[in-house]
Every structure is written in structure tokens, then in C-alpha cells.
Amino acid sequence: MSTVWIIALIAVVVLVVAAAAVIVFRQRRGGGGHGLKRRFGPEYDRVVARHDGDTKAAERELSERVERHGSLEPRPLTPETREQYVAHWAGIQEEFVDSPQRAVAEADRLLARLAADRGFPDGSQYDEQVAALSVHHPEHVGGYREVHLAAHGEGSTEQMRAAMIEARELFEDLVTAKPADSGKHRPQHASHDRTRVGRTRAAPWFAGSGGRHHHHAKGSGA
Template sequence: MSTGVIIVLIVIVAVVVIGAAVLLNLRGRMSFGGGRDLKKRFGPEYERTVARHDGDAQAAERELAERVERHGGLKEQPLEPAVREQYATRWAAAQERFVDSPREALTEADRLLAELAGSRGFPDGEQYEEQLAALSVHHADHVHGYRRVHRLAHARVTADGDGRADTEEMRQALIEARALFEDLAETKQLQRS
């Protein structure tokens, strides 16, 4: 073989290898949803994650893609009608309790959301961060309400009252968390029927 043919073969092999590497890179990004797809899938959760990474969209996208890889295949378990009704009754009781005992109502709502998510097949409530990550993959638009309720329910209250959330903040958190409750308890579908 002549030197020219060898050079042409080397160039062709190099182009093929580089092309394959580029395709694998693009395919990997697409399997994780890519930036635009992640932004669409996660909505406000995407923006919160970017903010938590100090504006580093690539770091946020890596985290969100990892969540999708870990929890994207999770299949939510259906609720039996009697179980759904029990959860709905407990949620209504927590909301009613809010008037007299806002902190206790918030604590009950936090516990109830953790239990309900566990009943639907999400990681156990004892693993809050893991449960929240899984919920963010499947209920990204409503997971922030649970995050707020959990934070406020577990806020340490000092003797002078520092760290104590005001009643309005707790009320807003409970209202925001209700959307996740309705999604998990499938009560919106029932109301439309």
C-alpha cells in the first residue's frame, strides 16, 4: 500500500471514531432529557435546582438527569378507594386543625404526605431527601409545597421564638402542598368524573 492510501485510511478511521464519540455524547444527553427537555419536565424545580447550584445550569442538569435515571422508571401504585378515602379524611382533619393548632396541622400534613407517597410506591418517608427527589421526577410542579411543609414542620423553635414561621407562611405552605396531596391521592380525577 502506498503512503497516500494509508493516510486516507487513517483519516477515515479518525473521522469515524470522532463521529461515533459525538453521537454517543449526543445520545447520552438525549437519554437524560437534555437541558430544554429537563427544563420542560421539571418546570419550577429546574429553576430551584439551578439556583441551588449558584446558576450553574450544567451542574443542575446533571443532578436532574441523575434523578430521572434513578427514579424515572418508578411506577406509582394505585390506591384502593377505601385507602384513598382514609387519606382524604386525614387531610381534611389536618386542614381543620390548622385554625387552632397551625404547627400541629403542618406536622400532620408533612407526615401524611410522606405516608401517602410511600403508599404510592415512592421511597419511604424516613428517607426524605430520596423521597423528595423521586417525587420531583413525577410531580415536579407540586413538590415544592411538600418541601415547604416539611421545612416548616421541622423548624426548630427557640425560647425567644426565632425560627418560628408565622401563621400566614404555614397556611400558604399547606395550601401549596395540597396540590401534591391531590395528585398523590388522585382526588382531582375523582372530582372531574
């Protein structure tokens, strides 16, 4: 084989290796634009809008989130802690009827504590906590943001009610995923547990238009 052919072969090998390295690098950063959009869903669109349509800047931010928080392994909750959170959320929903502002403020604090208990950054680092949650719960992290804004006095009663409804989805994700007692006897009940949690916490104002209701027992249907 001539020297020219050897050089050409080496060049081809180098190009193939370089292309493979680029592919691996992009996968580690979230799979490129399409991969990031698939992974983040509505969060992708929100970040693009925040960057005034600059998809490169948005994807850079999302890729950095994946690098910082993608390897995070959420900690399980003990059954006792899980039930305490479920009961607390039920109480917050009932409190909303008489004091929406106080209820959303308490929901904001509860979500921050619950996320920290699951191994996400502490609630005192709100932005970082939300960034980590957006990597693992991109579909529902928006509810936490809305509740956080409402807790700081932004929004009408109806907006606060909508924020609580959306935040409930994130609460369900965090409180039901991988319970500490998810041993041999638990997996077959996973979907049942999530349904039961939703029913336990549901309050009348979730189903209606946000009007005032009184004397409803805890656990009435959504």
C-alpha cells in the first residue's frame, strides 16, 4: 500500500473517531436539540421563550442542567414520612377555602421540604432546586414555580387555585415515586397508591370553579 493510501486511511479513521466523539458528547449533554426537546417537553419551550427564541442559548442552559443534575438519584421516603406529607397536603387544600394566600405559602414550603427530602437541592437554593426538578420532573415543575410566585403575592385567587392544581401533579410525582418500602410486595400496587394519594388529597374546590365550600370531609373526590 502506498504512502498516499496510508495517509488517506489514517485521515478517514481520525474523522470517524472525531464524529463518534461529537455524538457521544452531545448525548451526554442531553442528546442535542431534539433530545433536549424530548426530554424537557414544556420546560424546553419555556426556556426558549425566556431566551427570546434563542434556541442555542436555551439548549446550552438545559444541557448545563443535565450535566449538573442528570445523575441525581432521588432518595426514597419512608412510609411514615410519605403519609405525613399526604396528610399535610390534604390539610393545605382544605385551608385554601378560607385562606388561599396562606395555603399557597404553605404549599410552597412543603414542596421545598419534600424535594429536599427526596435528595434534590435544599429549598433555600430555590433556583437550583427548580433546575434539578426540571431535569427529573419537567412536565410538572411549572406548578411549583406558579405556587412559589403565588406564595409571594403574585396572582388572583383563581390563579392561586390553578397553581395549586398544577403543583399537585409535582407533589404526586415526588411523594409516590420509589417509596422506601418498594420491596417484593409493593410494585404491583404502585399505580393504586398514586390513585389513592390523589383521592386522599382531593378537595372540592379542585373540581369546581373555585367557589367557597364548607363542611366537606377530608378525602372527598376531585
